[in-house]
Amino acid sequence: MDAVVAAGLVKHYGETKALDGLDLTVPAGSVLGLLGPNGAGKTTAVRVLTTLLQPDAGSASIDGIDVLREPHAVRSRIGLTGQYAAVEERMTGRENLEMIGQFFHLDKSSRQSRASALLERFDLTEAADRVTNTYSGGMRRRLDIAMSLVARPSVLFLDEPTTGLDPRARIGMWSVIEELSNDGTTVVLTTQYLEEADQLADNVIVIDRGVKIAEGSVDELKDRIGGDRIRVSIARVENIDLARSALASLVTGEIELDNESQNTLVAPIRAGGGVVPAAIRALDEAGAEVVDVEVRRPTLDDVFLTLTGRRAEGNDDDSSDTDSSVANSPTSAAHQPEVTS
Amino acid sequence: MTTAAREAATPNMASHPKPGLADAWRDASTEAMRHLRIIPRNPELLGFSTIQPVMFIVLFNYVFGGAIEVPGFSDYQQFLIPGIFAQTMVFNSSFTAVGLADDLSKGLIDRLRSLPIARSAVLVGRVFSDIARTVLTFTTMVIVAFLIGFRFEGSVAGAIGGTVLMMAFAISFSWIQAFIGMSVGSVEAASAASFIWMFPLTFVSSAFVDPASMPGWLQPIANHNPFTRLVNATRALYNGLPPGEHLWWSLFWIAAITVVFAALSIRRFSRVTN
Numbered sequence: 001m002d003a004v005v006a007a008g009l010v011k012h013y014g015e016t017k018a019l020d021g022l023d024l025t026v027p028a029g030s031v032l033g034l035l036g037p038n039g040a041g042k043t044t045a046v047r048v049l050t051t052l053l054q055p056d057a058g059s060a061s062i063d064g065i066d067v068l069r070e071p072h073a074v075r076s077r078i079g080l081t082g083q084y085a086a087v088e089e090r091m092t093g094r095e096n097l098e099m100i101g102q103f104f105h106l107d108k109s110s111r112q113s114r115a116s117a118l119l120e121r122f123d124l125t126e127a128a129d130r131v132t133n134t135y136s137g138g139m140r141r142r143l144d145i146a147m148s149l150v151a152r153p154s155v156l157f158l159d160e161p162t163t164g165l166d167p168r169a170r171i172g173m174w175s176v177i178e179e180l181s182n183d184g185t186t187v188v189l190t191t192q193y194l195e196e197a198d199q200l201a202d203n204v205i206v207i208d209r210g211v212k213i214a215e216g217s218v219d220e221l222k223d224r225i226g227g228d229r230i231r232v233s234i235a236r237v238e239n240i241d242l243a244r245s246a247l248a249s250l251v252t253g254e255i256e257l258d259n260e261s262q263n264t265l266v267a268p269i270r271a272g273g274g275v276v277p278a279a280i281r282a283l284d285e286a287g288a289e290v291v292d293v294e295v296r297r298p299t300l301d302d303v304f305l306t307l308t309g310r311r312a313e314g315n316d317d318d319s320s321d322t323d324s325s326v327a328n329s330p331t332s333a334a335h336q337p338e339v340t341s
Numbered sequence: 342m343t344t345a346a347r348e349a350a351t352p353n354m355a356s357h358p359k360p361g362l363a364d365a366w367r368d369a370s371t372e373a374m375r376h377l378r379i380i381p382r383n384p385e386l387l388g389f390s391t392i393q394p395v396m397f398i399v400l401f402n403y404v405f406g407g408a409i410e411v412p413g414f415s416d417y418q419q420f421l422i423p424g425i426f427a428q429t430m431v432f433n434s435s436f437t438a439v440g441l442a443d444d445l446s447k448g449l450i451d452r453l454r455s456l457p458i459a460r461s462a463v464l465v466g467r468v469f470s471d472i473a474r475t476v477l478t479f480t481t482m483v484i485v486a487f488l489i490g491f492r493f494e495g496s497v498a499g500a501i502g503g504t505v506l507m508m509a510f511a512i513s514f515s516w517i518q519a520f521i522g523m524s525v526g527s528v529e530a531a532s533a534a535s536f537i538w539m540f541p542l543t544f545v546s547s548a549f550v551d552p553a554s555m556p557g558w559l560q561p562i563a564n565h566n567p568f569t570r571l572v573n574a575t576r577a578l579y580n581g582l583p584p585g586e587h588l589w590w591s592l593f594w595i596a597a598i599t600v601v602f603a604a605l606s607i608r609r610f611s612r613v614t615n
Binding site for chain 2: 102
């Protein structure tokens, strides 16, 4: 059964087409990654599905309940964690959770036990009775998600759940989301990072300018854009053919000369590691002195370049506080090669 | 009990009926409790709602008190204090706008809107919790006013009636402020937009001087100002004089402003986008 179904969602703001006929389905119990740059329409889609925003056209349902006709019933089935950690700053973590329980009309003892259980689950027991403006960003995010889980939603919406978190908190958040999914909660999450979708999502929908431009598993997407690539730099240009033949058996496609450097080769490899040490050994044996070897994982930008022929770009004022240069600039962090050991 | 057992004991809330009036009231109380709970944890706000009115009473009384003479009142205090009370309580309504804008900018309004609660709950809860702060402010003002010599010269019923009238007027203004808070873009904008217009509203009135002393073109404005009606009615009730038509006008304005702006605000709330 599909937990979330949307068909032909349209939402225009003047000239800006935040949604321009978006379709999506999310099978119950699965994790959908809505992938797209700033302003692609991810947040707008979440806001429509969570009853916060009325679309201009189209329909949507959660667990078979019509979002537009029965918003109240939909609200009792969903949990929403928006882009900001929406917690009451002057209340403690426990008070925040109990307040949500009260809004769901849980009796006092259920509220209290639910709050304690969630605090424990999200590793907040120690900080439970501190006001939340003393919490770190990661703790606030965890509390924020815990607050969306008080009433055991059947579908959880997470809008850029790791934006603004440091790498350690980000990985912590990933394991939280994985656990939720293992418990059978349907999760819809938006992200700008292919790596994050790779880690968490069963299926990915890539959106651009309010429409779906690709759909499938992350592996399928990666296949379409050529997967991981190895980039090898050697010391001397005259050895380039030696290097080429040394690498031939290790790569999965054509070996190309890097367009920025005469002594650097780039080639697609299979995902999963082990290629780098093998490549170094082979190059050494062939007598081509290695300067640098890196494995570059595809980024959202690569996906975009392949699917649309242009770079991922922010095209409206999607209320995200992330640095849009990550998606815009070809030399930015999103494009830095990642080295695997 | 283990965690797992506790979790199992919690009912699943999947079937949640559409909220009736009782649910709406219950949700509004939950929201009001959130604001009441944090009042003692917010010393800046507490300071502003008590120190500012005290300053106004003392400053106006001693700075202007000697210079202003008001026909019918031998003592400026008896004329001034009800006006200051009313002005302060109306000024206090701007916290409604600022607080809502703050919740909106932090994503709290989105969170609350995604819950299966009555659409009126968040606003009703906020407006009613503001009464608590108003009572606190009023109590402080009464004490200070007594210390500098003000007395309720009418009946107990008059004193209570005048006070209730002011509170109701302040609540009706909280609804205007709720609308402002959800219509402007930021907390800064809300604090300006909620406050600026209240200066002419409260000063071009009978609160501090007799409108008869104003320039001719300003007098009709001051005389028909809803705030003048409130001040005149309260002043009469506090001083044991008949409030006359001012009481009926005050009640009319309270009802009209509340009905119009509560409807506008709740409509805005269901559509507001961050």
